[in-house]
Amino acid sequence: MTRQVSDHVLERLREWGVEQVFGYPGDGINGLIAAFGRADGRPAFIQARHEEMAAFEATGYAKFSGNVGVCTATSGPGAIHLLNGLYDAKLDHVPVVAIVGQTARSAMGGSYQQEVDLQSLFKDVASDYLVEVNVSSQLPNALDRAFRTALARRAPTTVIIPSDLQEEKYEAPEHEFKQVPSSSPGTMSAPRVLPPRSEIERAAEILNAGTRVAILAGQGARGCAAELTRIAELTGAGIAKALLGKDVLSDELPFVTGAIGLLGTRPSYELMRDCDTLLIVGSNFPYAQFLPDFGQARAVQIDIDGTMIGMRYPTEVNLVGDAKATLAEMIPMLASNPNRAWTTDIQENVARWWQTIEHQSMLEAKPVNPMRVAWELSRRLPENAIITSDSGSAANWYARCLRFSGSMRGSLSGTLATMGPAVPYAIGAKFACPDRPVIALVGDGAMQMNGLAELLTVKRYQSRWEDPRLIVCVFHNNDLNQVTWELRAMGGEPKFEDSQTLPDISYAEVARCAGLAAISVDRPDAVGPAWEAALSADGPVLLDVHTDPEVPPIPPHATWEQLKDTAEAVLRGDPGGWHLIIQGAKTKAQEMRPARRG
Structure with a gap:
């Protein structure tokens, strides 16, 4: 049996370890739907009730698995419906790949039914990688780059495949001019990114000089519970959590003040109001009015993404690197803070707050x-x-x-x-x-x-x-x-x-x-x-x-x-x-x- 482009797409998804694709059918992806029918549930097609829900399901899957979420939709209205869910992935830095159908190539430019300029439609939400595949030899490189970019940039990417191409015979790229091959899919090892030691030392000096240290942890601090706990023990700090970082650290720890901001807690508000030193780890929390007054606190920020650093508070040292590795390097440089009055106040405020929440509830x-x-x-x-x-x-x-x-x-x-x-x-x-x-x-x-x-x-x-x-x-x-x-x-x-x-x-x-x-x-x-x-x-x-x-x-x-x-x-x-x-x-x-x- 001749293998079609759509069969190759699903084969490549299997090689990337994809077990399910969230989507909704339509004639713009009929070739893909037929291939799912031949794939014996590998990967499974999970039918949402609406394409927006398929994108949300892919985003939810990616958030809780750590893997790439995959969704699919037909051309025109189906593709349009994906946008809100993909923007959710983009703004929360979640890896999602959208595979979208398009009008047949022979009809493009002819104001054909459901013909939408998908490149213009997706160019913002999938700005990290967006490609329309027009010959089968563009695959598998296009799919591989979509996955690798989604993982590397923590962002949604989109591959557009016209409906007629899905049903054509698949022809692999050849070893010749203007052909782009691709290596086999496999697990991408995340780099261990560390800032220069001299900058980590500068950050440690600031924390050591503080007497009332506050830490703000976001989703970029996930996996750093042990390091954050040790720093809090050494510095006497309280730790507030941005909304996406709620599950980063246990609320049973007496120095964890809970959420920050309009949805936050009073101990978090007081922590930021009264601190003289601020360490921000993996957070892009935007509401400056809930951070210390400008000039009140000396501040250090750690983030893997240099484009998101130093933009919410006038930080003195900005460390671009992996949060866990950077914190681990910093811990031996920190001295124990002998002043524990700050810590006692934080812990009393936290205990009182949970009692208040119980009374209010x-x-x-x-x-x-x-x-x-x-x-x-x-x-x-x-x-x-x-x-x-x-x-x-x-x-x-x-x-x-x-x-x-x-x-x-x-x-x-x-x-x-x-x-x-x-x-x-x-x-x-x-x-x-x-x-x-x-x-x-x-x-x-x-x-x-x-x-x-x-x-x-x-x-x-x-x-x-x-x-x-x-x-x-x-x-x-x-x-x-x-x-x-x-x-x-x-x-x-x-x-x-x-x-x-x-x-x-x-x-x-x-x-x-x-x-x-x-x-x-x-x-x-x-x-x-x-x-x-x-x-x-x-x-x-x-x-x-x-x-x-x-x-x-x-x-x-x-x-x-x-x-x-x-x-x-x-x-x-x-x-x-x-x-x-x-x-x-x-x-x-x-x-x-x-x-x-x-």
């Missing part, structure tokens, strides 16, 4: 406090759980209320902050780690946007997962809650119900219609038992938790302007009215409660 609300949903989960999280979160107010509870420990992993759309990735991320995570439980925290706006449809994908593929647990928890408050609070706190505007109120629906009933187990919760005392039932189930479960939209996602330092604007929103006729004022006052008051000893 247990406050009465109508009908269920959303913080309690996350807090009760936190008390029951398996040590190897993977948690995904959507954007919006769900991200607040994910960032603040969950205590990570053990080998827990978690992620969300950190930089693009797009709605809708939690459920497809969870699906990607199950393919990356089929032996681990996965939990998606989703607002009802995101659930209505695309999560409901992906429940069908969960049902379809659940038998492939060794650990069958995939839990989708919906914060059911009939409100686009984050935007509602932004209107109030940043603009002084009342909730505009025409844009903010969501149609009511039973997510539990929809899940049951999709063939999944579901639990509805509308009482605070039922939250814990619902989590226990879901975590002990022998298959996927949806939790439909009716939560109070007026529980405020209060930032760690609410400014006078934010408080004034919220009050103005109430006076202008906010439909939440005094309930939101009372709920906000009760929540804020928990920060004033005396700390519990022990």
Whole structure:
């Protein structure tokens, strides 16, 4: 049987170790779909309900596996639908390869059906590598470069293959002029990049000179838990975590202050407010107002990407290198800080904060406090759980209320902050780690946007997962809650119900219609038992938790302007009215409660 170009594409994917491709069919990739049919599930074609979901699933897979995620879509509208998920990968520095169909070469330029200028369409999102293959001898080099670039640059890349070429006989590149061969795919060894020793010594001198050291760790510090812990022990530092770095270090460590920024904790805010020295490791955290005042702290930054360094704070020493290797070189140069008053304050603030979160989570609300949903989960999280979160107010509870420990992993759309990735991320995570439980925290706006449809994908593929647990928890408050609070706190505007109120629906009933187990919760005392039932189930479960939209996602330092604007929103006729004022006052008051000893 003559081997077609499409067969070679899948063969090359197998050689790269690809086990599944997330996608949606269409006639622009008919040749590839036929090849999948001949490939006996190697790799498997995983059918999402929408191309955007396929890109999110590939991104989620890449985030939790460390390997390249692969997605595919047809020409025209299918290719366009991939963009949001690919931008999510681009902004969070995740390796994804998109294989996209195109109109037949004979029709190009003729305003043919579904003909879109894909090179222009993808030139930004796939700026690190974008190629259209027009003769079969361009393969396998084009695919290999797409994979190698995605891995090296931690970025999405795109290979465009016209539909007619997919069905042609494959002819390998020859050893002649204007032919480009390629070496066999294989595991790329990551370089051990180290800054000059003299620069590491300069950085160590700055840390040794500090008396109140703060560390900000981002996703680039993943795998550096031992090194960060040792530096904190030597310098007496506290460690705050950027949102994408939530799983970098255990929250059980007494010097870990938790998340930073609008979704962050008060100990992280105070750590940055009062420090005299700052070490930034693998983070591109953009909100300078949550970092020390300019000129307050001497600062050092470590990042593998020199283009992202020294751009958020006036750092004195910038170390371009692998975080783990650079920290390991620095540790012997650090002296033990004899002043432990700073460390004691940090640890007391952290202990008090977790008590505050518990108090806030247990406050009465109508009908269920959303913080309690996350807090009760936190008390029951398996040590190897993977948690995904959507954007919006769900991200607040994910960032603040969950205590990570053990080998827990978690992620969300950190930089693009797009709605809708939690459920497809969870699906990607199950393919990356089929032996681990996965939990998606989703607002009802995101659930209505695309999560409901992906429940069908969960049902379809659940038998492939060794650990069958995939839990989708919906914060059911009939409100686009984050935007509602932004209107109030940043603009002084009342909730505009025409844009903010969501149609009511039973997510539990929809899940049951999709063939999944579901639990509805509308009482605070039922939250814990619902989590226990879901975590002990022998298959996927949806939790439909009716939560109070007026529980405020209060930032760690609410400014006078934010408080004034919220009050103005109430006076202008906010439909939440005094309930939101009372709920906000009760929540804020928990920060004033005396700390519990022990």
